[in-house]
Amino acid sequence: MASSVKLFILLPFLSLFISTSLAQTSFRPKALVLPITRDTSASTPQYTTQIKQRTPLVPINLTIDLGGGYFWVNCDKSYVSSTLKPILCSSSQCSLFGSHGCSDKKICGRSPYNIVTGVSTSGDIQSDIVSVQSTNGNYSGRFVSVPNFLFICGSNVVQNGLAKGVKGMAGLGRTKVSLPSQFSSAFSFKNKFAICLGTQNGVLFFGDGPYLFNFDESKNLIYTPLITNPVSTSPSSFLGEKSVEYFIGVKSIRVSSKNVKLNTTLLSIDQNGFGGTKISTVNPYTIMETSIYKAVADAFVKALNVSTVEPVAPFGTCFASQSISSSRMGPDVPSIDLVLQNENVVWNIIGANAMVRINDKDVICLGFVDAGSDFAKTSQVGFVVGGSKPMTSITIGAHQLENNLLQFDLATSRLGFRSLFLEHDNCGNFNFTSSV
Numbered sequence: 001m002a003s004s005v006k007l008f009i010l011l012p013f014l015s016l017f018i019s020t021s022l023a024q025t026s027f028r029p030k031a032l033v034l035p036i037t038r039d040t041s042a043s044t045p046q047y048t049t050q051i052k053q054r055t056p057l058v059p060i061n062l063t064i065d066l067g068g069g070y071f072w073v074n075c076d077k078s079y080v081s082s083t084l085k086p087i088l089c090s091s092s093q094c095s096l097f098g099s100h101g102c103s104d105k106k107i108c109g110r111s112p113y114n115i116v117t118g119v120s121t122s123g124d125i126q127s128d129i130v131s132v133q134s135t136n137g138n139y140s141g142r143f144v145s146v147p148n149f150l151f152i153c154g155s156n157v158v159q160n161g162l163a164k165g166v167k168g169m170a171g172l173g174r175t176k177v178s179l180p181s182q183f184s185s186a187f188s189f190k191n192k193f194a195i196c197l198g199t200q201n202g203v204l205f206f207g208d209g210p211y212l213f214n215f216d217e218s219k220n221l222i223y224t225p226l227i228t229n230p231v232s233t234s235p236s237s238f239l240g241e242k243s244v245e246y247f248i249g250v251k252s253i254r255v256s257s258k259n260v261k262l263n264t265t266l267l268s269i270d271q272n273g274f275g276g277t278k279i280s281t282v283n284p285y286t287i288m289e290t291s292i293y294k295a296v297a298d299a300f301v302k303a304l305n306v307s308t309v310e311p312v313a314p315f316g317t318c319f320a321s322q323s324i325s326s327s328r329m330g331p332d333v334p335s336i337d338l339v340l341q342n343e344n345v346v347w348n349i350i351g352a353n354a355m356v357r358i359n360d361k362d363v364i365c366l367g368f369v370d371a372g373s374d375f376a377k378t379s380q381v382g383f384v385v386g387g388s389k390p391m392t393s394i395t396i397g398a399h400q401l402e403n404n405l406l407q408f409d410l411a412t413s414r415l416g417f418r419s420l421f422l423e424h425d426n427c428g429n430f431n432f433t434s435s436v
């Protein structure tokens with residue numbers, strides 16, 4: 001008798017439990033959001049994020065690589081999860097990686113690479129559950145999970161050189177298995193994402209706007225086509241693969257509204273994949289092919305009309321701090337414009353993004369790096385970029401991206417961009433609530 005009474009009491013609880021778990025799985029987010037932190041624990045600043053993965057869930061810190069094709073995590077150390085599954089060579093998931101590698105145990109493989117150090121090894125492809133906060137665009141909301149989220153197993157060797165506590169890299173590049181592609185297909189939202197690097201905190205959105213900072217900045221974007229480089233620019237690729245990085249069509253450069261005389265051949269991408277302009281979150285500063293750097297720096301010094309001082313590496317053009325005044329938009333210097341598909345579509349680099357202060361030397365430098373300089377040639381960062389004949393002529397780096405909102409629309413292949421300085425806003429203003 002006693003047991004049937006118990007059963008009667010239990011039943012309503014049981015059905016309540018089932019209906020809430022159903023509601024949870026049927027909740028379909030419009031967009032997801034991840035926090036970004038600027039981390040200075042490694043030799044150059046890295047922009048990191050955190051994603052929850054495994055069963056039970058563990059927070060994993062990752063360095064963001066805008067042009068990286070893959071999500072990889074170090075599996076060498078303490079990977080414990082009851083939901084980890086290897087991806088077999090014969091599976092459809094394996095073909096999404098465009099892989100030609102297969103291990104003895106018939107596990108699909110693709111090389112995880114560390115773009116900061118240029119190190120890459122072989123790695124098994126696996127899947128596991130991940131959990132990320134959803135958003136309505138105004139503030140962050142409940143966590144949602146994706147079972148069987150694909151990633152590559154990295155190792156200690158590939159992890160070396162990443163910021164302290166970081167266990168892998170979050171690739172946002174143009175592949176079918178990058179974070180944006182996997183999230184948009186898991187929740188059937190548009191394959192769009194937006195990134196906003198802050199001087200301390202920033203934010204990464206998957207899905208369409210609104211993107212509310214102080215204002216809904218998704219309304220203020222300027223658009224330019226994304227260009228496909230037909231030849232891979234990655235340190236690890238198969239013959240015939242396209243680049244998975246994001247290229248835009250810079251047609252000319254203006255300093256103080258005057259056209260800088262450049263070898264324009266360098267601005268377009270040739271059949272071998274050389275030339276053009278790409279965007280990188282891993283290169284701390286914009287790197288320019290030597291003749292472009294020289295032309296821009298000369299025009300800048302002339303327009304500023306302030307004498308230069310002994311430069312501080314990695315920069316080649318510096319001034320005494322006291323000779324340049326500052327305002328809300330940063331140092332008062334001549335404007336630098338990247339002119340895009342026509343004369344009216346311009347990426348204006350304001351003083352705060354153009355200049356870098358070297359405080360202990362009382363010096364302020366033009367924050368661009370000459371690809372042919374000793375620093376760029378020997379630096380591990382961007383090792384595929386440097387040299388007297390870099391593959392890509394202009395790599396727009398992280399300092400120039402800070403406090404700019406960039407939205408990548410993979411379906412229409414276009415980039416939306418906007419400096420939040422112009423709106424009296426900044427990338428740290430998104431409201432991350434600690435709720436659920």
Ligand SMILES: *[C@@H]1O[C@H](CO)[C@@H](O)[C@H](O)[C@H]1NC(C)=O
Nearest residue numbers: 136137138139210212215216
């Ligand atoms: C989001 O913020 C905008 C602008 O502040 C407001 O108009 C809108 O009602 C908000 N939407 C939600 C769902 O909170």
Ligand SMILES: *[C@@H]1O[C@H](CO)[C@@H](O)[C@H](O)[C@H]1NC(C)=O
Nearest residue numbers: 037048049050061164165166
């Ligand atoms: C991961 O990143 C967060 C935010 O930057 C930081 O607070 C935390 O200490 C990091 N975790 C590890 C293990 O380093």
Ligand SMILES: *[C@@H]1O[C@H](CO)[C@@H](O)[C@H](O)[C@H]1NC(C)=O
Nearest residue numbers: 263264265266274275291389
């Ligand atoms: C311009 O750049 C291209 C590509 O590197 C090169 O072949 C050509 O010689 C350059 N032209 C001039 C005038 O320097």
Ligand SMILES: *[C@@H]1O[C@H](CO)[C@@H](O)[C@H](O)[C@H]1NC(C)=O
Nearest residue numbers: 301302303304305306307323
């Ligand atoms: C540059 O500065 C000098 C003195 O600092 C001034 O005499 C000269 O007129 C300036 N030239 C231009 C083009 O502004």
Ligand SMILES: *[C@@H]1O[C@H](CO)[C@@H](O)[C@H](O)[C@H]1NC(C)=O
Nearest residue numbers: 138139140430431432433435
């Ligand atoms: C952030 O969003 C939460 C949830 O809507 C709200 O309660 C809180 O007031 C917001 N904080 C700010 C600073 O707007």
